Amino acid sequence: MPKIQSASWIKPYPELILDGDRIFCKACSKIVSCSKKFQVDQHAKTPSHISKANRIKSGPVQSTLKQAVEVSSNQHHGQTKFNEDLCRMFLATNIPLHKMTNPQVKAFLQKYCKFNTPDESTLRKNVVGKVYASVIEEI
Structure with a gap:
């Protein structure tokens, strides 16, 4: 043929x-x-x-792997920025990070924020060091 x-x-x-x-x-x-x-x-x-x-x-067409990775990457970046800003706010106002485990605080953040509420250990392990370094750099 x-x-x-x-x-x-x-x-x-x-x-x-x-x-x-x-x-x-x-x-x-x-x-x-x-x-x-x-x-x-x-x-x-x-x-x-x-x-x-x-x-x-x-109908919507299934996204390609590249598109899916880009969307996931953008969402991850947004979550990371939220975690950093939340940690910076807690530290600047002298609120201990263990207050994140309070049910009222968790409920408030989940209700009014579009991002997942991070655990205190996540903030302590991944974010506190970055926030500390940026504050020292500003000084």
């Missing part, structure tokens, strides 16, 4: 891609038998293919 013929067969169907000498349907995630044009048309007219193709066109 010549590639030129196959390429012209799939033009009306954006969810079909040419993979070497085979035609792959992204909607159905399978290789389409393509020795004749009517086989491609027949596949594209099946109810299963139509519903899957419509779902791809209208």
Whole structure:
């Protein structure tokens, strides 16, 4: 089967891609038998293919690994900044970090903050040193 013929067969169907000498349907995630044009048309007219193709066109598409890592990285950066600011506030106002375990404090932070409330040990291990170094640098 010549590639030129196959390429012209799939033009009306954006969810079909040419993979070497085979035609792959992204909607159905399978290789389409393509020795004749009517086989491609027949596949594209099946109810299963139509519903899957419509779902791809209208619904959200699964993110790529790179996009997922970028989103996760941005969320992690936001959580890290929140932890640092929270720790800086507690230390600047002389509130001991163990007060983070108070149920009222935890409930307040969870209610009004979009970030997870860190544990006191997390702040002590990961953030206090950074806050200390930045305060010393400011002095």
